[in-house]
Amino acid sequence: MPPPDSASHIARRFQPFGTSIFAEITARAVAADAVNLGQGMPDADGPDWIKDAAARAMRDHPNQYVPMPGVPALRAAIADRFATTGGGRRPDPDAEVTVTSGCTEALASTMLGLLNPGDEVIVFEPFYDAYPADLAMAGAVPRFVPLRMTRDGGFAFDPAELISAVTPQTRAILLNTPHNPTGKVFDDGELGVIADLCRQHDLVAIADEVYDHHVYAGEHVRLASLDGMAHRTITLGSFGKMFSMTGWKIGWAVAPSSLTKAVRAAHQFTTYCVAAPLQRAAAEALRADDAYYTDLRARFTHQRDTLAAGLRELGFRFADPAGGYFILADHTPVSRPRGFADDVSFCHHLIDAAGVATIPPSNFYLGSDEGSRLLRFAFCVSEDTINLALERLHAWREAPPAR
Numbered sequence: 001m002p003p004p005d006s007a008s009h010i011a012r013r014f015q016p017f018g019t020s021i022f023a024e025i026t027a028r029a030v031a032a033d034a035v036n037l038g039q040g041m042p043d044a045d046g047p048d049w050i051k052d053a054a055a056r057a058m059r060d061h062p063n064q065y066v067p068m069p070g071v072p073a074l075r076a077a078i079a080d081r082f083a084t085t086g087g088g089r090r091p092d093p094d095a096e097v098t099v100t101s102g103c104t105e106a107l108a109s110t111m112l113g114l115l116n117p118g119d120e121v122i123v124f125e126p127f128y129d130a131y132p133a134d135l136a137m138a139g140a141v142p143r144f145v146p147l148r149m150t151r152d153g154g155f156a157f158d159p160a161e162l163i164s165a166v167t168p169q170t171r172a173i174l175l176n177t178p179h180n181p182t183g184k185v186f187d188d189g190e191l192g193v194i195a196d197l198c199r200q201h202d203l204v205a206i207a208d209e210v211y212d213h214h215v216y217a218g219e220h221v222r223l224a225s226l227d228g229m230a231h232r233t234i235t236l237g238s239f240g241k242m243f244s245m246t247g248w249k250i251g252w253a254v255a256p257s258s259l260t261k262a263v264r265a266a267h268q269f270t271t272y273c274v275a276a277p278l279q280r281a282a283a284e285a286l287r288a289d290d291a292y293y294t295d296l297r298a299r300f301t302h303q304r305d306t307l308a309a310g311l312r313e314l315g316f317r318f319a320d321p322a323g324g325y326f327i328l329a330d331h332t333p334v335s336r337p338r339g340f341a342d343d344v345s346f347c348h349h350l351i352d353a354a355g356v357a358t359i360p361p362s363n364f365y366l367g368s369d370e371g372s373r374l375l376r377f378a379f380c381v382s383e384d385t386i387n388l389a390l391e392r393l394h395a396w397r398e399a400p401p402a403r
């Protein structure tokens, strides 16, 4: 008989990861009736015309298994959209596009299908929290390269540190641009350094570009569009992020056919195929005209600016994020005078005392304790939600500290 402690049933490879911080904070926020600027979960519920398309698809089409790599109409729409954003060629929908259950599954199927036990993968830190768990599932090993906060509150890596992270075991580099949680958009020079490294050491690039339609300064540049990168890059995307419908869990992997075969080798045995009516509706959604994407960008820019102005007034320190859903701020000018030393205790205090939930980013670091002075705030929510959170934070700041 196994011991009664339920933790003992968890496979060793998952034991270091505990419960996802997003599940934990969202549950705390609901219980405390806090405004949730934690998990990247939009509170505007996606366009009605896409929901209508799903209802029609469910009524008028068979609700049975669809082809393992995805419904052809969706793969074609992904290929067209891929070519209009970020530069680069149009992928072949049959051989180079795979529809997955959210980018979450695209990440897992990529790692499981591509990597052998002992392979090393270079990962920028802070990272999206699924990455180390995905690598652990594949038996692969992360090598972290820090993104450090600069004097202006932005984040940058040292090219020398990146170069020295390569070993004979390095198989791939994992890049997320625009980046969660920092909001960093890797610039041409930085992408060039990464591409050079991939070419020199014959590495595969895994480019998590789920925020490719959430760039607020300049335009998104795909890693795959750089010279010599198309045939070695797996680019991952997310319908949920593009249409503020995160619960649909539709994502994709775009890669040359040799790498697509690796992704599909795992995809066929993880989910096999993704909910058929939602794929058909997503195919219609991805044909939205440019006005949809222009409006999306304008709305998010406004939300970002509202949150940034309010947080700055409160004393948080950061540079405006150039992309993505989040502001990653140094909380110490606000928290230290109140006696808080780290992100976890301050985050829990703000849920209870201010009624505002954020994410403590130390969960996004394994190689350093840099995260303890930072907090992540989501701006993928409405102006009203952001303003309510700011009002509560102001009220909290004005209240005398509890003794």
Ligand SMILES: Cc1ncc(COP(=O)(O)O)c(C=O)c1O
Pocket (backbone or CB within 6 Å): 040, 101, 102, 103, 104, 105, 128, 176, 180, 208, 210, 237, 238, 239, 240, 241, 246, 249, 250, 251
């Ligand atoms: C960087 C990054 N990659 C992947 C995902 C997962 O995307 P999906 O919701 O499509 O599974 C997220 C979601 O927050 C993310 O921020």
